[in-house]
Amino acid sequence: MQDPDFLSSCIDVSVAFWVGIVDGVSQNGSNVPRWMTEPPGVDPAGVSFGMVAFGDAAVPVLKLWTESVSSRCPLRTLRARRADESALAVLHCWLAEARVGWRLMLAGSEVDVLVARSEVVAYGAVEAEIRIYVTSTDRKRVYCPQCRTVTEAVCVTGQRVACEGCGGSLRVDTHVSRRHGAYLGVCD
Numbered sequence: 001m002q003d004p005d006f007l008s009s010c011i012d013v014s015v016a017f018w019v020g021i022v023d024g025v026s027q028n029g030s031n032v033p034r035w036m037t038e039p040p041g042v043d044p045a046g047v048s049f050g051m052v053a054f055g056d057a058a059v060p061v062l063k064l065w066t067e068s069v070s071s072r073c074p075l076r077t078l079r080a081r082r083a084d085e086s087a088l089a090v091l092h093c094w095l096a097e098a099r100v101g102w103r104l105m106l107a108g109s110e111v112d113v114l115v116a117r118s119e120v121v122a123y124g125a126v127e128a129e130i131r132i133y134v135t136s137t138d139r140k141r142v143y144c145p146q147c148r149t150v151t152e153a154v155c156v157t158g159q160r161v162a163c164e165g166c167g168g169s170l171r172v173d174t175h176v177s178r179r180h181g182a183y184l185g186v187c188d
């Protein structure tokens, strides 16, 4: 069963917005992002920046980015273990103060980057303002269409995970919701 509400929130073909993604849609209809193998550069059109490293693996990327920004540009940085409530609260503060020309750069594991990205877009950030570098894709958030619980697990697409909400067996599908920052789970 596929959840029409979930699918309508899935990443569409125009993922050119997502700087950091090579290609969002493959020939088999999947929209699993294929992330860039090298960190994207700093947007030269940006006039102020927020830069985030989720996890230790992203710290060198954060350093690279901060060193690439003109000293004239206001810059805020955040190092966080995960995209948890406290990290997202910092992003909310940045967004509240953001002006035209503000840019957000997110580095970290896919699971954290997708959560942070969906959060800031929900709070009004424009996709073209966001650049992403993914350091690993081992962990995924999987959305259950039966009970709407999101379960986080180490998995690959096609594998099965147990829903933490209803206990159902979910096959990790190749659809990713931009709104939920999660892969669709299929009960089949």
Ligand SMILES: [Zn+2]
Residues within 6 Å of the ligand: 144, 145, 146, 147, 148, 149, 163, 164, 165, 166, 167, 168
């Ligand atoms: Zn469930």
